[in-house]
Amino acid sequence: MTPIEREDEPVSQSDNFIEELRHLRETAIWLPDPDAAEAFPGFRGIIGIGIDAHPVAGAEVFVRKPDFASRVFTPDELAYCRRLSELQDPPLSYQRFAAHFAAKEAVAKALGGLPGGIHSNWRDIEVMRTEKRKPFPKLHGEALQHAMDIGVSHLYLSLTHLPSFSMAQCIAFSTEVNTSENAVNKITT
Numbered sequence: 001m002t003p004i005e006r007e008d009e010p011v012s013q014s015d016n017f018i019e020e021l022r023h024l025r026e027t028a029i030w031l032p033d034p035d036a037a038e039a040f041p042g043f044r045g046i047i048g049i050g051i052d053a054h055p056v057a058g059a060e061v062f063v064r065k066p067d068f069a070s071r072v073f074t075p076d077e078l079a080y081c082r083r084l085s086e087l088q089d090p091p092l093s094y095q096r097f098a099a100h101f102a103a104k105e106a107v108a109k110a111l112g113g114l115p116g117g118i119h120s121n122w123r124d125i126e127v128m129r130t131e132k133r134k135p136f137p138k139l140h141g142e143a144l145q146h147a148m149d150i151g152v153s154h155l156y157l158s159l160t161h162l163p164s165f166s167m168a169q170c171i172a173f174s175t176e177v178n179t180s181e182n183a184v185n186k187i188t189t
Contacts, residue, residue, distance in 0.1 A: 047152055048172040050109025052102040053165045059097035072122040098166035099159045100127045107137045110170040115142050135159050
């Protein structure tokens with residue numbers, strides 16, 4: 001039972017809350033399971049869901065180690081995250097870096113992982129913004145190829161910030177319907 005479900009105890013952002021976030025990060029669920037594309041090739045709808053949280057304080061490494069940051073983030077992401085960096089304590093850039101890092105992890109989880117692992121493909125997932133500042137993931141290289149291979153047609157991304165954590169959720173969606181006889185047979189038998 002989570003702290004939110006306990007009616008007899010007040011919900012607080014205590015050590016239990018932090019432990020809940022750590023547990024959530026370590027046990028993120030992908031729906032359906034990674035084998036669903038093979039089991040149900042005619043499936044249309046949600047292919048995967050990924051969620052991740054990253055501590056804002058931990059994002060300081062991206063400010064202190066620009067070489068490391070440039071291996072993880074694209075030049076556009078770096079410019080966005082560094083803008084307005086001195087306006088808060090911790091700097092707003094820490095929240096932005098934490099959110100972008102969490103977004104990359106959430107997208108990778110929604111895709112059921114990436115070939116070669118996320119650590120070799122950080123920059124293949126880029127967090128962009130629409131004109132109305134809505135975040136969306138732009139895929140490149142192996143991440144893009146993998147998404148096409150599993151039938152992803154849309155990725156929906158949401159970011160949020162808490163004083164100590166930034167979080168991201170991504171939903172991978174397919175609008176394609178495989179109507180081949182083989183796909184129909186696998187779904188109906």
